[in-house]
Amino acid sequence: MSANEADDVTTGVLEEGGSAGRGVDRAYAKDLFRRFVEHRDPALREELVGVHLPLVEYLARRFRNRGEPLEDLIQVGTIGLLKAIDRFDLDREVEFSTYATPTIVGELKRHFRDKGWAVRVPRRLQELNLSLTKVVAELSQEIGRSPTIAEIAAKVHLSEEEVLEGLDTSNAYAVVSLDAPAGGEDTPSVSEHIGVEDESLEALEYRAALGPLIAGLPERERRILYLRFFGGMTQSQIAARLGISQMHVSRLLNRTLAALRAGLLADEETE
Amino acid sequence: MPTSTSTVHLEIPASGAYLSVARAAATGLAAQLQFTYEEIDDLRIAVDEACTQLLARRGSATTMRVAYHLADTELRVDVSIEAPDRGDPLPRDTFAWQILTAITDEVSEQTESDRLRLSFRKVGGRT
Numbered sequence: 001m002s003a004n005e006a007d008d009v010t011t012g013v014l015e016e017g018g019s020a021g022r023g024v025d026r027a028y029a030k031d032l033f034r035r036f037v038e039h040r041d042p043a044l045r046e047e048l049v050g051v052h053l054p055l056v057e058y059l060a061r062r063f064r065n066r067g068e069p070l071e072d073l074i075q076v077g078t079i080g081l082l083k084a085i086d087r088f089d090l091d092r093e094v095e096f097s098t099y100a101t102p103t104i105v106g107e108l109k110r111h112f113r114d115k116g117w118a119v120r121v122p123r124r125l126q127e128l129n130l131s132l133t134k135v136v137a138e139l140s141q142e143i144g145r146s147p148t149i150a151e152i153a154a155k156v157h158l159s160e161e162e163v164l165e166g167l168d169t170s171n172a173y174a175v176v177s178l179d180a181p182a183g184g185e186d187t188p189s190v191s192e193h194i195g196v197e198d199e200s201l202e203a204l205e206y207r208a209a210l211g212p213l214i215a216g217l218p219e220r221e222r223r224i225l226y227l228r229f230f231g232g233m234t235q236s237q238i239a240a241r242l243g244i245s246q247m248h249v250s251r252l253l254n255r256t257l258a259a260l261r262a263g264l265l266a267d268e269e270t271e
Numbered sequence: 272m273p274t275s276t277s278t279v280h281l282e283i284p285a286s287g288a289y290l291s292v293a294r295a296a297a298t299g300l301a302a303q304l305q306f307t308y309e310e311i312d313d314l315r316i317a318v319d320e321a322c323t324q325l326l327a328r329r330g331s332a333t334t335m336r337v338a339y340h341l342a343d344t345e346l347r348v349d350v351s352i353e354a355p356d357r358g359d360p361l362p363r364d365t366f367a368w369q370i371l372t373a374i375t376d377e378v379s380e381q382t383e384s385d386r387l388r389l390s391f392r393k394v395g396g397r398t
Contacts (some may be wrong), residue, residue, distance in 0.1 A: 146307035146308045146309035148396070149304045150305065164298055214366075220378065229369050229374070232373065235313075253316070254315075257320070257370075
């Protein structure tokens with residue numbers, strides 16, 4: 001999508017009051033910007049993110065057919081949104097949404113380019129990866145802990161090297177359909193301790209960029225981050241608690257961290 | 272099988288594009304030490320995190336060194352980058368530090384006169 005085309009999309013959507021335009025009250029956003037530019041208050045920044053999230057969602061949806069979960073794309077797009085918010089100059093005679101669109105789209109494109117997710121994974125590796133996912137789950141059940149590479153190799157009658165190749169694929173490409181969560185994502189047990197957990201997360205002085213990124217994560221991803229890095233739980237323990245597989249926890253964790261790191265390094269580049 | 276004192280050295284360009292190489296090496300070596308799948312995953316996250324932290328402070332450095340020290344059941348990973356004028360130690364109150372300490376058995380950081388160094392140790396065969 002060219003920058004021009006992207007502009008048209010946004011303008012069109014906003015004017016016709018379509019899905020992306022919904023909820024973006026321009027006068028309100030403008031007032032927020034005025035206050036943000038003056039005080040640089042992180043809370044205002046977060047509010048600006050919230051107000052413009054529909055735009056990110058709309059743009060992220062355009063990349064949906066590339067095999068990446070929409071929520072991950074939204075996360076990546078939000079990084080672009082943050083950059084645009086920080087750089088937006090009120091004196092410019094353009095709407096923020098018009099200004100932000102190329103930045104958000106650029107971030108999404110860069111994401112695919114960097115991760116090589118647009119590349120097709122050889123069928124052999126896709127199949128290997130699918131069978132490994134199954135075998136790891138079975139073996140974990142059997143032995144009561146995560147299996148070693150040698151144990152996996154013995155089970156599938158492959159060399160350790162081949163198994164490693166297959167496992168490398170699992171986090172590099174989104175080729176495996178993720179198993180759905182066992183329960184709803186917002187069951188009471190999930191939301192219960194969120195307040196307490198948020199405090200722990202916020203007690204850390206992150207780099208300015210990380211706070212809003214973490215705040216913008218879907219609840220389940222944020223919870224997994226908390227349980228693994230602050231709650232001292234292993235991936236398997238988290239998997240059992242959330243009713244999903246350990247490999248699913250692994251993928252969510254890896255993707256979330258990749259998105260957070262992308263934000264961190266991108267910030268360094270522009271500082 | 273590695274002996275109890277093997278060390279593998281890796282030198283890569285100081286760019287995020289080469290992190291996959293550092294990760295792949297860690298994965299292969301941990302497999303030899305009978306790390307479990309989950310421990311290997313943690314190890315990969317830790318390698319990513321340590322390397323990213325140093326890359327974020329790379330300044331004009333062009334290469335990054337990663338040393339893998341293999342012992343009977345543990346792997347120590349030592350990441351370092353040239354840093355002539357950037358002797359600031361890695362702050363402890365960051366999310367990065369929290370991640371590293373949560374998923375490895377020991378994290379340490381040494382700032383030498385001309386190198387920034389971040390090391391961690393992970394014991395395998397347990398979970």
